[in-house]
Amino acid sequence: MNAVIDVQGLSATYGFSHRSPRVLDGVSLTVARGRTMGVVGESGSGKSTLAKVIVGTLGAASGTVSIEGADVMKVARSQRRALRRRVQMIPQDPYASLDPRMTIGRTLLEALAPTAARATSHRDRIAELLSMVALEPGAASRLPHEFSGGQRQRVAIARAIAVQPTVLIADEVTSALDASIQFEILELLDRLQDDLGFACLFITHNLGVAARVCDEITVMRHGRVVEQGDISLLAEPADPYTRLLVSSVPDPEGRFLHGPSRYDTAPQS
Numbered sequence: 001m002n003a004v005i006d007v008q009g010l011s012a013t014y015g016f017s018h019r020s021p022r023v024l025d026g027v028s029l030t031v032a033r034g035r036t037m038g039v040v041g042e043s044g045s046g047k048s049t050l051a052k053v054i055v056g057t058l059g060a061a062s063g064t065v066s067i068e069g070a071d072v073m074k075v076a077r078s079q080r081r082a083l084r085r086r087v088q089m090i091p092q093d094p095y096a097s098l099d100p101r102m103t104i105g106r107t108l109l110e111a112l113a114p115t116a117a118r119a120t121s122h123r124d125r126i127a128e129l130l131s132m133v134a135l136e137p138g139a140a141s142r143l144p145h146e147f148s149g150g151q152r153q154r155v156a157i158a159r160a161i162a163v164q165p166t167v168l169i170a171d172e173v174t175s176a177l178d179a180s181i182q183f184e185i186l187e188l189l190d191r192l193q194d195d196l197g198f199a200c201l202f203i204t205h206n207l208g209v210a211a212r213v214c215d216e217i218t219v220m221r222h223g224r225v226v227e228q229g230d231i232s233l234l235a236e237p238a239d240p241y242t243r244l245l246v247s248s249v250p251d252p253e254g255r256f257l258h259g260p261s262r263y264d265t266a267p268q269s
Contacts, residue, residue: 003030004032004166004167005031005065005066005067005166005199006030006069007027007030007050007054007066008028008063009027009064010024010026010027010053010063011026011061012024012049012058012060012061013061023046023223024046024050024053025222025223025224026224027050027063027220027224029225029228031167031199032199033166036193036199036200036201036214036216037199037201037202037218038202038204038214038217038218038231039201039202039203039204040203040205040210040218040219040220040245041220042205045222046223046224047204047220048171048172048203049223050203051089051169051201051203053065054087054167054169054201055084055089056084056087067083067084067086067166067167068166086165086166086167087166087167088159088160088161088165088167088168088169089160089169089171090156090160090170091156092171092172094153094155095144097152098152100143100144101143102144103140103141104142105126105140108122108126108140108155108158109122112125112126112163130158132161132195133158133188133192134154135151135155139151149176149181150177150184150185153177153185157185157188157192161198164196166198166199167198167201168189168193168199168200168201169201169203170201170203172203172204173189174186174204174206174209175204175206182209186209186213190213202214206249207234207245207246215230215231216229216230217230217231217233217234219233219241219242219245221241226241226242227239227241227242234246
């Protein structure tokens with residue numbers, strides 16, 4: 001597999017003391033172009049911490065993070081920011097992720113060209129990004145409070161794809177939305193991945209959602225990987241913890257999302 005993102009032996013702590021708790025412990029995973037890796041587990045399992053280390057907002061105690069073959073930790077500091085820019089995150093909360101004083105056009109402009117003074121200089125590209133997430137070009141002149149939660153999440157997705165990333169990290173992106181809007185956002189991400197070819201790290205506690213959108217699964221517990229494989233492992237998990245997670249889902253096939261889960265047709269292991 002030609003990995004776009006390759007994480008090997010990643011460990012991290014909160015704090016600098018030797019007594020600081022280890023929140024990631026030897027995590028490894030790889031994601032290829034056009035593929036979606038689901039990272040699942042209960043709250044406190046290390047899912048979001050893993051995302052923070054990959055995007056660079058939290059340092060690693062050990063291990064490597066490589067993007068398209070380049071080790072982020074080893075490249076020159078002057079190149080590190082450009083390399084990190086290839087990895088974009090869609091945040092969990094669509095209501096907190098946008099500056100309430102900034103128009104949508106200005107928000108997208110800051111992603112496209114942080115030093116540009118006027119959104120009009122990138123008007124066509126901003127209109128294209130809005131169209132890609134099924135919003136009208138006129139949305140550029142409006143403020144976040146004028147949009148619903150689902151629309152705000154579409155703006156957050158447009159901001160993330162503005163720089164044409166090779167890796168997109170979706171951190172619980174549907175958890176604050178109702179079921180019908182969840183379905184629309186998942187369908188949008190699937191279509192954008194088909195069009196743009198990015199690798200996706202999809203972080204969720206919801207196994208029904210993971211079954212619907214992911215190609216592969218990494219199950220985490222207490223900062224460690226307990227099981228990993230293609231999506232069929234949700235149908236026949238080997239690890240007791242994964243079996244517990246699956247058994248706790250009222251409808252493990254994700255039918256509450258009005259569609260089949262991927263492991264309905266996934267090859268059996």
